[in-house]
Amino acid sequence: MAKLSDPLRPIVGEKAAKRLAALGPGLRTVGDLLTYYPRRYETRGELTDLAGLRDGEHVTVQAMIASVSSRPMRNRRGSIFEAVVTDGRGQLTLTFFGKGRQDWRERRLAPGQHGLFSGQVSTFRGKRQLSHPEYELIGSGPAGSERAVEFATELIPIYPASKDIASWQIADSVRLALAAAQIDDDPLPEDLRIRHKLYGYARALQAVHRPADTGDYMAARQRLKWDEAFMLQVVLAQRRWLSTEYIAVPRAPIDNGLLAAFDAELPFELTRGQQAAGATIAADLGRAHPMHRLLQGEVGSGKTVVALRGMLQVIDAAGQAALLAPTEVLAQQHHRSISQMLGPLAMAGQLGGADQATRVALLTGSQGTAARRRALLEAASGEAGIVIGTHALLEEHVQFAGLGLIVIDEQHRFGVEQREALRGKAVEGRPHVLVMTATPIPRTVAMTVFGDLEVTELTELPAGRSPIATHVVPAAEKPHYLDRTWQRVKEEVGLGRQAYIVCPRIGGQSDTDSDGGPAADRVGDDGMYGIADDGGFDFGDEVQPDEQRRASLSVLDVAGQLHEGPLADLRLAVLHGRLPPDEKDKVMLAFADGQIDVLVTTTVVEVGVDVPNATAMVIMDADRFGVSQLHQLRGRVGRGGHPGLCLLVTEASAGPARDRLDAVAATQDGFALSRLDLEQRREGDVLGAAQAGRKSSLKLLTLSKDEDLIGQARQEAEELVGEDPALGGQPALAAAITAMLDADRAEYLEKA
Ligand code: ADP
Ligand code: MG
Secondary structure (H helix, E strand, O other), rough: EOOOOEEOOHHOOHHHHHHHHHHOOOOHHHHHOOOOOOOEEEEOOOOOOOOHHHOEEEEEEEEEEEEEEEEEOOOOOOEEEEEEEOOOOOEEEEEEEEEEOOOOHHHOOOOOEEEEEHHHHEEEEOOEEEEEEEEEEEEEEOOHHHHHEEEOOOOEEOOOOOOOOOOHHHHHHHHHHHHHHHOOOOOOOOHHHHHHHOHHHHHHHHHHHOOOOHHHHHHHHHHHHHHHHHHHHHHHHHHHHHHHOOOOOOOOOOOOOOOHHHHHHHOOOOOHHHHHHHHHHHHHHHHOOOOEEEEEEOOOOOOOHHHHHHHHHHOOOOOOEEOOOOHHHHHHHHHHHHHHHHHHEEOOOOOOOOOOOEEEEEEEEOOOHHHHHHHHHHHHHHEEEEEEHHHHOOOOOOOOOEEEEEEEEOOOOOOOOHHHHHHOOOOOOOOEEEEEOOOOOOHHHHHOOOOOOEEEEEEEOOOOOOEEEEEEOOOOOOOHHHHHHHHHHHHHOOOOOEEHHHHHHHOOOOOOOOOOOOOOHHHHHOOOOOOOOOOOOOOOOOOOHHHHHHHOOOOOHHHHHHHOOOOOOOOOEEOOOOOHHHHHHHHHHHOOOOOOOOOEEEEEOOOOOOOOOOOEEOOOHHHOOHHHHHHHHHHHOOOOOOOOEEEEOOOOOOOHHHHHHHHHOOOOOHHHHHHHHHHOHHHHHHHHHHOOOOHHOOOOOOOOOOOOHHHHHHHHHHHHHHEEEOOOOOOOHHHHHHHHHHHHHHHHHHOO
């Protein structure tokens, strides 16, 4: 009998073990294989709908052979054997090239036979085909033959396969592993299982791979989803429990300090949402336990002021605040705008500085040594009440005299580890943490990825915000729309306004890179959580492989073409991550100052960039961006009193890509768009982004569909951890969680 942690080799054999290890997630142990779940199930005799196949996809289909033909190759010796298979409506051609005649194949693949066929879909001369597919015949059907009747109710598991190992070969190994495995422990507590009527672990693993019927595998999957949701929630509940044990220095508000002086000079009235969020944060900061709060609000909802007021409260209570930004452009912009908002209040020790004044320091990776040394000194001495920076802030030699509050802007680009690194910089107790994000996060994501944070929302926008009209420009179908697009840009500039033109790629020597802080947004990489995922393992999602598409438009090419052509009269500049930082800063400043009409740029402008006079944005190859990312991008325009215009240029024809763009054009509700984004994205992407490796532990659970289950699991976890924080009474659960965290850590280290 084998344990789940035992290696597969002795059970499935050398050859299969090697192939299983080479699969995406690397299946090496019995447990690895048994938690490699089928993507779907086929009922014997029920044919796969062939209409749904897409080029590039690796598929396993059940189909009937309709006709076969064989012909010699034209230019070489050998033959081409073709079998056309059907689901009763659509057709798919199986093509086999042979060195000689392929009579033996012709005898096996006879018309009327049913089989499973596995390979990569491509299109040749307008016909869908699988070239050299693997196959397994399962008798002739549909009815009549005894074999078909016998198997009529049997469900065939279909596994995510590769070119080296077909779905049914995986199924064979799974069968061996199931027969050999001894599964005694159950990670889910028994009373929980009874309350929620869940299968035991051994039964669930058996049923998910070899279900008796549909009800059986549904029950199995439900149980296994519980494992995933519950273990995650227990970890988060433990983390929350631990944080209530931590001590923070309370930073209660005072009467006549910096904050009061700032409020007195504020040129606008705070929205009700800003007031409410401000009050919540003010109260949190006054407590002796660290605040862990997520402040979310649409682009332009005024989060910065809310955060700044919190920082001032902390400074009034003899502390310092650090503001961590995801990109250099953003750090610099925060530095400028916060210094400006504070005015004399930020000029301690300078002529014209106010009595209570503090200083605002900027620390980035690229600044000169002198500036850097001064910033480090101001942080360490406590002279700077506010220290703004990028990742450079996380480095070990950065020290604070009394770090009381960490504000993290656009959290999704920072992982838990980074939050931890900053927390460690407080001399006394733990600092309070405020995380700001403009990407509305669906509740389930908040409960999982950000499960250790409490959430505050800023719902209303400050008065005077203008709507952003968004239109899709179908460049392939209607080329003259593109001319009209450049015309519109000229009109805006004619009115004294400015425009952004955003491209997915920089272009030039190194072709693949783009911008966006720690995690570069690669072409086609959806931006919601801004990740650079290795993309290796694709669980059932059909993503068009990049090599099938033309390269996306680049900043350098587009800027060149516009400069020579349609926008020759305008003042153009480019902005992207490969520019030297001072150059970037110069361009941004010049744009903010109105010396540049049109900025051709990558997604460096995605987060937080604020130039109120910019009213138009043209997004090239808009289908290459994620829904939430587009929403973020267009938030850059319409920030002043003038209405904004966003044009989504695409060559995508009708289909899912176009639908996404239409959705962005149709609504300005960031929450609706983020839900859409979530539904269309792979969970691994969502989670892998914010918490290293989490991907490995969520296989069946979908954040977009399992909200109820996640909510229940959270409650169960909360109760369990409340009673038994160290899980002393749940050894199997504790062991499973340790294994999960170890796997996460290993994966994270591998990537780092
Ligand atoms: P975001 O939430 O996107 O970070 P910001 O904090 O950058 O938004 O605010 C966007 C702009 O709105 C800034 O110029 C800011 O000064 C301004 N602003 C913030 N709050 C208000 C308000 N209550 N009334 C008017 N303008 C505001
Ligand atoms: Mg902002």
